[in-house]
Amino acid sequence: MLSFDGFRNAVIEDYRIAMISREVSLLGRREVLTGKAKFGIFGDGKEIAQIAMAKFFQPGDFRSGYYRDQTFMFATGLASVEQYFAQLYADPDVKNEPFSAGRQMNAHFSTRFVDENGNWLDLANRKNVSSDIAPTAGQMPRGLGLAFASRCFRSNKNPEAFEQLSHHGNEICFTTIGDASTSEGHFWETINAAGVLQVPLAVFVWDDGYGISVPKNFQTTKGSISAALKGFQKQADTNGIHIYKVKAWDYAGMCEVFEEALQKVRETHQPALFHVEEVTQPQGHSTSGSHERYKSPERLEWEKEWDCIKKMKEWMIENGLASIEELTEVEAAAKETVKEARNRAWEKYVTPIKEQAEQAATLIRQVMVNDIDKYNAIQQMANELASNKEPLRRDILRAIAVAIETAPFSPSAEELKALRVQMLEENTSLYNSHLYNEGAKSALNVPEVKPLVAFDAPTVNGYEVLNKYFDALFAANPKVYAFGEDVGYIGDVNQGFAGLQEKHGKDRILDTGIRELTIVGQAIGMALRGLRPIAEIQYLDYLLYGLQPLSDDVSTTHFRTKGQQSCPVIIRTRGHRLEGIWHSGSPMGVVINALRGMYVCVPRNMVQAVGMYNTMLQSNDPAIIVECLNGYRLKEKLPDNLLEYTVPLGVPEIIREGTDVTLVSYGSTLRIIQDATDRLAAEGIDCEIVDVQTLLPFDLNHVILQSLKKTSRIIFIDEDVPGGAAAYMFNKVMEEQGGYKWLDASPRTLTAKAHRPGYGSDGDYFAKPNAEDVMDAVRSLMAE
Numbered sequence: 001m002l003s004f005d006g007f008r009n010a011v012i013e014d015y016r017i018a019m020i021s022r023e024v025s026l027l028g029r030r031e032v033l034t035g036k037a038k039f040g041i042f043g044d045g046k047e048i049a050q051i052a053m054a055k056f057f058q059p060g061d062f063r064s065g066y067y068r069d070q071t072f073m074f075a076t077g078l079a080s081v082e083q084y085f086a087q088l089y090a091d092p093d094v095k096n097e098p099f100s101a102g103r104q105m106n107a108h109f110s111t112r113f114v115d116e117n118g119n120w121l122d123l124a125n126r127k128n129v130s131s132d133i134a135p136t137a138g139q140m141p142r143g144l145g146l147a148f149a150s151r152c153f154r155s156n157k158n159p160e161a162f163e164q165l166s167h168h169g170n171e172i173c174f175t176t177i178g179d180a181s182t183s184e185g186h187f188w189e190t191i192n193a194a195g196v197l198q199v200p201l202a203v204f205v206w207d208d209g210y211g212i213s214v215p216k217n218f219q220t221t222k223g224s225i226s227a228a229l230k231g232f233q234k235q236a237d238t239n240g241i242h243i244y245k246v247k248a249w250d251y252a253g254m255c256e257v258f259e260e261a262l263q264k265v266r267e268t269h270q271p272a273l274f275h276v277e278e279v280t281q282p283q284g285h286s287t288s289g290s291h292e293r294y295k296s297p298e299r300l301e302w303e304k305e306w307d308c309i310k311k312m313k314e315w316m317i318e319n320g321l322a323s324i325e326e327l328t329e330v331e332a333a334a335k336e337t338v339k340e341a342r343n344r345a346w347e348k349y350v351t352p353i354k355e356q357a358e359q360a361a362t363l364i365r366q367v368m369v370n371d372i373d374k375y376n377a378i379q380q381m382a383n384e385l386a387s388n389k390e391p392l393r394r395d396i397l398r399a400i401a402v403a404i405e406t407a408p409f410s411p412s413a414e415e416l417k418a419l420r421v422q423m424l425e426e427n428t429s430l431y432n433s434h435l436y437n438e439g440a441k442s443a444l445n446v447p448e449v450k451p452l453v454a455f456d457a458p459t460v461n462g463y464e465v466l467n468k469y470f471d472a473l474f475a476a477n478p479k480v481y482a483f484g485e486d487v488g489y490i491g492d493v494n495q496g497f498a499g500l501q502e503k504h505g506k507d508r509i510l511d512t513g514i515r516e517l518t519i520v521g522q523a524i525g526m527a528l529r530g531l532r533p534i535a536e537i538q539y540l541d542y543l544l545y546g547l548q549p550l551s552d553d554v555s556t557t558h559f560r561t562k563g564q565q566s567c568p569v570i571i572r573t574r575g576h577r578l579e580g581i582w583h584s585g586s587p588m589g590v591v592i593n594a595l596r597g598m599y600v601c602v603p604r605n606m607v608q609a610v611g612m613y614n615t616m617l618q619s620n621d622p623a624i625i626v627e628c629l630n631g632y633r634l635k636e637k638l639p640d641n642l643l644e645y646t647v648p649l650g651v652p653e654i655i656r657e658g659t660d661v662t663l664v665s666y667g668s669t670l671r672i673i674q675d676a677t678d679r680l681a682a683e684g685i686d687c688e689i690v691d692v693q694t695l696l697p698f699d700l701n702h703v704i705l706q707s708l709k710k711t712s713r714i715i716f717i718d719e720d721v722p723g724g725a726a727a728y729m730f731n732k733v734m735e736e737q738g739g740y741k742w743l744d745a746s747p748r749t750l751t752a753k754a755h756r757p758g759y760g761s762d763g764d765y766f767a768k769p770n771a772e773d774v775m776d777a778v779r780s781l782m783a784e
């Protein structure tokens with residue numbers, strides 16, 4: 001409850017923030033059009049709705065939004081105008097641009113989730129923003145996961161253990177999306193999953209009528225997302241989501257609806273969607289085009305009339321909350337505030353570059369060269385560099401390189417070379433770092449612990465190794481959750497979790513709908529909030545459905561926040577070899593190229609797989625672990641120290657020693673190769689087999705090179721298509737390890753055919769490398 005004056009002041013403060021945000025949009029666009037920034041996308045037209053929404057965003061809550069949310073960020077105090085402009089200029093200094101250290105386009109926000117050592121901060125007491133991504137609707141699956149984590153925290157039997165991460169699951173995830181992006185499957189899958197799961201997800205749809213130029217009647221059934229969603233609407237006796245309609249210019253109306261509805265979301269965990277209608281876009285979609293090209297004069301006129309800030313101003317005056325003079329003053333002050341912040345951001349961004357430009361220009365001027373034309377050209381280049389008001393780092397490096405090329409023997413060329421090296425080093429840390437964790441939480445720094453296999457260790461089926469491991473894991477680590485299709489009640493299609501739901505609870509080991517995309521999203525949100533999800537994709541063939549968030553979101557999280565957020569999801573899947581077109585896939589080339597930023601583990605058996613789970617769970621890096629589909633019923637010796645032993649990443653294992661040929665492979669193919677090498681031995685050919693164990697990272701210590709030095713012959717074998725992961729391994733060993741120097745015969749790859757295998761065992765035999773293929777390849781290599 002506020003006094004009238006208190007209320008009045010709060011409203012004027014809201015108006016001030018709206019005006020500041022509008023000025024940011026106007027000035028931001030100008031910065032792009034005058035060439036100081038490359039691209040701009042702004043939140044004008046959405047100011048008032050976001051101010052209303054921000055009022056109910058509490059410490060502990062999360063935002064999973066998109067590039068229109070600058071006003072929300074200003075209103076919650078999570079972004080300053082200066083930081084906003086720093087991002088517009090792509091300032092790589094994280095102190096100036098804390099959202100992405102200049103790595104993301106403007107208006108892609110985030111807040112810090114982990115400290116420098118990779119420990120989770122007290123997110124329960126902070127307002128949290130998961131790092132935005134540009135692919136439209138990409139924020140939806142992650143939003144589901146952030147909300148789902150609240151459910152996990154609320155149902156956890158040991159909430160004190162998570163005090164720093166959650167207050168009993170009272171946190172809402174606020175998700176924003178443009179009306180056109182609701183056409184994406186991501187939106188529908190998320191809404192359905194939220195309706196089924198009943199999670200505290202609040203979705204705000206900013207409906208400005210267009211997706212760039214395409215109007216909403218081309219986007220949405222019935223031209224209205226709230227109308228199209230009617231069947232999802234929660235009734236008293238059903239699950240589903242609550243749906244509200246509000247107008248983007250109705251400040252008072254939105255405050256009222258949001259307050260009550262969000263309180264309900266928080267308390268009941270029932271999701272809600274707010275269809276915010278009559279949103280305008282005063283400057284059009286972005287700096288890349290003009291909206292006059294696709295909006296009618298009437299629409300443009302209507303947008304001016306129904307501008308949300310104009311309407312708020314009218315409302316304030318009508319209700320005696322402020323005079324025109326007062327508001328004019330607020331407007332003028334906002335202009336000034338934004339200009340000053342812009343100037344500060346620019347100075348901070350450009351000063352270090354100018355200093356380096358000056359330093360380089362001084363050295364370039366000292367270059368000695370006999371040819372007067374060349375001398376003059378160099379002097380001119382130095383002067384241009386020193387006087388450039390908007391120099392880029394690449395301009396400096398180019399000028400240095402040109403000077404060295406022109407006068408390689410000049411004394412100052414040495415200094416220029418040293419400056420170049422220094423700049424390249426510095427810029428590597430600015431532009432190329434943090435793809436993975438680099439410190440204590442790096443998976444590469446997890447110490448190796450060998451499995452202890454007792455003399456009389458029991459021999460069990462592969463799936464039983466996993467089952468016993470998961471049982472122990474769930475008893476020991478309350479942060480671990482597992483979910484996916486058929487993972488809960490029957491304990492996954494290969495029984496890795498058989499009986500474990502009953503033992504460890506339906507809230508920890510869960511069935512999901514058939515929805516790989518949001519299974520991944522669920523994992524992302526949980527991982528960001530400090531849990532340790534193991535998300536199952538039933539077969540590797542179906543990973544493609546969930547690949548987009550793994551590639552665009554998980555793989556880039558650490559990089560695009562410069563290490564301020566970590567997303568340690570573990571994707572558990574099974575693949576390589578079974579039957580038919582969609583249960584036999586091994587598209588590892590796709591996986592390793594789409595998922596730089598994740599680790600890719602390809603264990604040959606379940607004992608190795610367990611070691612990889614243990615390694616990953618000790619780190620903050622995300623990974624995919626591809627179990628062998630045909631390995632669950634193979635017999636393995638059960639180690640004693642199931643929870644302790646680790647498999648180091650990037651360390652191949654030589655599983656058969658030999659002197660004639662090195663055969664490099666992974667996963668199920670190794671068993672085919674073993675059959676072949678046993679038979680080749682009878683012919684007197686002695687093969688060495690290397691199991692690479694992980695494709696990302698790949699053979700960090702060049703174990704394969706050592707083998708090649710011994711054998712001088714090498715074949716890379718897998719079940720991927722030609723040019724896939726076998727070609728990747730080939731490239732790594734030949735180029736990175738310099739393997740070509742040790743060859744006595746041409747190096748080869750042996751892969752599956754380009755087509756997928758026909759159904760049945762013969763389909764497999766004639767499509768994938770079989771033992772006879774391996775033997776032929778080895779014999780022909782030996783005959784060279």
Ligand SMILES: Cc1ncc(C[n+]2csc(CCOP(=O)(O)OP(=O)(O)O)c2C)c(N)n1
Pocket residue numbers: 068134135136177178179180181182206208210211212285
């Ligand atoms: C997956 C994907 N497809 C296309 C784009 C290019 N794109 C960027 S924004 C946009 C329109 C989005 O419209 P809407 O969802 O209504 O949001 P608005 O920009 O109007 O706020 C498009 C097509 C993209 N970023 N991602």
